[in-house]
Amino acid sequence: MVIEKSVLAIITTNKEKVNGGAPIFICQDFEELQKTAANLEAILDGIAHALSEEVFIIVKH
Amino acid sequence: MNEYTMPIVFGVVLGTIARILMLRTDYRQYPTYLHGKIIHVALGFIAASLGAVAVPALMELNFTAVTFLTVAATQFREVRNMERNTLTEIDSYELVSRGKAYIEGIAISFESRNYLVILTAFIGTLFYLIWNVYMAFVGAIICLVISKVLQSGSTIGDIVDIEYVDPHFDGAGLYVDNIYIMNIGLPERQEEILKYGMGFVLKPKNINVVNTIAHLGQRQAILHDASVSLGVFRDSGTPALVPLIKRDLDDGRIGVFILPQIRDKEKAKKIIGAVPVLETAIRMPSRSDAQNKEIK
Structure with missing residues (x-):
């Protein structure tokens, strides 16, 4: 089976909200979260999606 | 001889x-x-x-x-x-x-x-x-x-009305008119998209067309032709800047979102209008017997 979409990384400022199999990056504030997400987006060739102000995910489409 | x-x-x-x-x-x-x-x-x-x-x-x-x-x-x-x-x-x-x-x-x-x-x-x-x-x-x-x-053959311009709409964001969701396109998380990406992006709404002229323009291959053809003629604002490894077409499930209109290098609305409309209707995408539900019985 080929998995077409997958969550490559989770970036959050609230570690209570996340758990699970993908790598999780915990940031201090929204600014750091944005920078980390932008970097990871470029590195992983994925798209940074916002689930909320506190949780971003990088998804490979 | x-x-x-x-x-x-x-x-x-x-x-x-x-x-x-x-x-x-x-x-x-x-x-x-x-x-x-x-x-x-x-x-x-x-x-x-x-x-x-x-x-x-x-x-x-x-x-x-x-x-x-x-x-x-x-x-x-x-x-x-x-x-x-x-x-x-x-x-x-x-x-x-x-x-x-x-x-x-x-x-x-x-x-x-x-x-x-x-x-x-x-x-x-x-x-x-x-x-x-x-x-x-x-x-x-x-x-x-x-x-x-x-x-x-016929072209997209023959079967739909094309209208320019500015793309906009509702939270992290990118919309063309009321059609949801995708979720863009990063504010700087959002700015880029608002700066360079263009949105078009293609309104089908009749019931046959609804299915034709919903065809994924037809939609990809529209994106390809628009990108070839107008240029693309993207590179490999930037999937957030990919042009997309999504469909309004209610009435079958489709929302075209592109990131061209030449941002000329009239030219873009003309180019989308000139995209050929793919033979494989043509559907004729109005010719089906079941439909016609209902109408009678």
Whole structure:
């Protein structure tokens, strides 16, 4: 089976909200979260999606 | 030299001319340049020879000779395969891919154009032998006109109304009109998208069109053509900047989101309007019996 979409990384400022199999990056504030997400987006060739102000995910489409 | 030489030469020349006339290099950039063209002109010449030679064979009551036309059919199916393979190979390197349906459409037209060449050569030679060279010219011109007409199908502009709409964000969701396109998380990406992005809403003119423009292959063709003509604001490894088309499930309108380098609204509308309607995407629900009974 080929998995077409997958969550490559989770970036959050609230570690209570996340758990699970993908790598999780915990940031201090929204600014750091944005920078980390932008970097990871470029590195992983994925798209940074916002689930909320506190949780971003990088998804490979 | 015998009585058939001139008619055959006439048919072959005419068929080859027909192939050259049908071989256009335009914004699709296909077939490109000399080598691609030589292949198709050469195949056109072969097709024309087959069409021209078939007539004397029939007149000599040599009916079995006509079976070699089946060889031609196999040959030109091979042309279709060749085109399909080449285009599929290249497609993975396009920034905005053509899509399988568009490739199939192009491949089909390459095959069918060879049959039109056979027809032209056949008619040319036949008229020459039955009547004279002048009638052959008339017949050939009619064939060329028919080929030209058959060559161009309808375009998106014929079947939908195109309207420009500025894309906007609702939270992290990108919208064109009320049609959701995708989720963009990073504020700087959002700014880029608002700065460079353009949105279009394609409103179907009737029920048949709803299904046609919903076809994923047709949508990809629109994106590809728009990107080829207007340029793309993206690179490999930036999936957030990919142009997309999404559909309004309520009424079948589609929202086109593109990131062009030339941001000219009128030009963009014209280009989207000129995208060919793919044969594989055409649906005719209005012709189904069930539909018609309901209407009555």
